[in-house]
Amino acid sequence: GHHVSSQRMRSRRRELRTRHDITSFAPQFISIYESLTPSEEEKEKQKQLLQSLEKLIIKEWPNAQLHLYGSCANSFGASSCDIDVCLAISDGEIDKSKILLRLAEILQSDNLQDVQALTRARVPIVKLKDPATGISCDICINNILAVVNTKLLRNYSQIDHRLRQLVIIVKHWAKSRGVNDTYQGTLSSYAYVLMCIHFLQLRRPAILPCLQEMQPTYMVTVDGIECAFFDQVQKLEHFGSVNRESIAELLWAFFSYWAYHHDYANNVISVRTGGIISKQSKDWTRRIGNDRHLICIEDPFELSHDLGRVVDKFTIKILREEFERAAEIMQYDPNPSVRLFEPY
Template sequence: MDGWDDDGRGESEGTRDRPTAASQELWRSLEGWRLEPNGRAVGTDGTWNTPVDATVPPTPDFAPKVQNRERAMAAFASVPDQPETNTCDRTAGRHTHTSTSTSTMWSGGGLWAPPTTTTTTTTTTTNSSSNNNNNKQGSASAKKEREGKGNANQRERGHRQTHERGRRGTGDGQLRAEPVRLTQQLHELVRGLLPTKEETERKARTVYFLQMMVGNAWKQAKIDIFGSAANSFGVRGSDIDISVDLPIEEDDRDAKVKVIETLGDMLQQVGMEKVVVLAHARVPLVKYVDPRTGCASDICINNRVAVANTKMLCDYARIDSRLRQLAFAVKHWARARKVNETYRGTLSSYAYVLMCIHLLQRRNPPVLPCLQGMRPTFSKLLQKGQDIVKCEYFDEVDKLARFGDNNRESVAELLFSFFEYWAWRHDYAHSVVSIRTGGFLSKAEKGWTKRIGNERHLICIEDPFETGHDLGRVVDRNSISALRDEFVRAAKILRDEEDPLPKLFEPYVRPDEQDPGEG
């Protein structure tokens, strides 16, 4: 294409041009569909879908079935309505290259190939008379997992290291694969991971039905979507995380538990499936599957900080399209290599997204700004537990659409930089990654130099709003070794292989999962 580089980032007579119509359409095909925090579906063309479906019964059909509605309403009858919260608007993202290839590069199969069908996550089946038993069984299961975690991590550490001897080796080198070709392959990978229009519309119908049901029980209630379903980083088949906003005091756990138990009863009475009430969890919630849509959801009460966090991640994703592509690739790698399981002592998907944002803030020239270091245009003081959390940052990101134009790195080069940094360059002993500052803090100034209870600080990633929260606190001595081995393995593959993706995304098989007949 005349006037355009192979990676799709425009160059014409020495001046950066805005994307052509063709390249804009190419990126829109990657934008995909997702939910806004208010539960509506937004599409690639920026228009709203009205999530109304004939299979969703109107309020009068199910209102008489709700037996316990009065119990919950009595606690909140005298509380005034709450104002609406900000939603996360969508603008067209920027492109990264102009390849429209759907070649047979995926014929190798395996976890790294983009899925061709929508999958739906489900939860454990239960009924209204067995919720308490499920809570106890869940606690016992969690205890059993914790007891076995140390031995499992010890086995994994040795197993991974047999393949990664010499981890402390040099970080010198560069990406061996041709960047444009590898970026095209990553483009196709991301395309296959994005939620489809049909899936996002099903999720919107799920939320719409819940809005009707909850609004019938509590007139002051408001539904917010948070997490991957609304922050632009959700993959196909992911659950919906829902916060029901009610005028309840933050420290009134009993009131939240009552609402969760009432919601569980209501969901069963209107025909929802696999309803599990976790009233005694650290954060009380109810899990269920909507049989009309097949979508699984988790509902909690007043998770307002998470909603604000979701909005900020969504805003970061709008600044430069390379963030989403990098994050999707890293999350896919972490899933394939089984280093995205916090209960096993590795990092959450959310932590990996923050690591990607931090990398792009630190590039020279930077790809992303530090939104919390700019004049705040979004500001809320929210209570969480006994703490007041300041959620503020610059959210007028449409003004930053050209921020990363001076950085010409492709997604492939950025992916290599990500793994190279975490394999060889990060100071694990002293440094804390902070997207809030766009740089590094010291463990000493955060007070994260010693283990406190079950919280270890072997890899430190500061939560941008809840700044006392280290997302790496779950990583222990065994899992940090396995995690760093995987960073090194990925960096070496990208440094040494001409066709790295099949090996990079090769699924990891734990020793206890191997076929006994395999040598």
């Protein structure tokens, strides 16, 4: 299970690794990262599926648009990931259930497989599978905020390649260790991406800027929320280059931040401000309904939204033990790139 033999590891404290030692593991992490990233061929197949869906949908709703969001569009997808699609329909008041059911009908008659309308889910969707490519796809309606936060994440990934490396490796770790499942009270991939961005904003010298604190070049209002940030990221491609830390050093520091340095009792991490803010200032100091705020991750646009709210008093322990396990492995294990991803 999630257990650590920390006793044994602590007795080896003397062999504390230096930055130099850690960096010698970088090539191993890079090759794990490379084995996880999707091929061009895979990306091409996803694009083709999107285009064929577009054709079908335009026939029925001429003013509709399809947007990709989530890991297939934010650059943090591992290979063979499913695609998340948002159908944007702007015709005033709409009945989502009705549209989803009609959409399912259309897709079914086009021979797509396993078509299913989940109209009662928290985010109602139609699921389908493309028999030609084997790619699965979820289609939701008018979830424009997700499309916009996907763009923010992608823009961050275009500033420094170490963000993509860090996220893909952290997601792989979280999936291997069973701590990437909101239904089980652990964190979503989206939450892990925000944790990684925040972490790189806080490195000194900083590896990432805070795009929402800069002069905005991209502005939209979605569901009454103003989303504004600097998106001319090609101008920032050297931003992080003063900082020479390797991916191995960053992983080590990331896990030790969440294991030993984060102040869970008082702090909220905030990509929006590029720093840490207090639970007090958000009024996230006590449990309200099901939101417990035991680990606080502010959504960059939906400011009342704590992505850590799914974590409860049992799963916070599991999470923190996993961060400690990972930090200790990075510090002491002779083979960190193997042990880190051992199935739990």
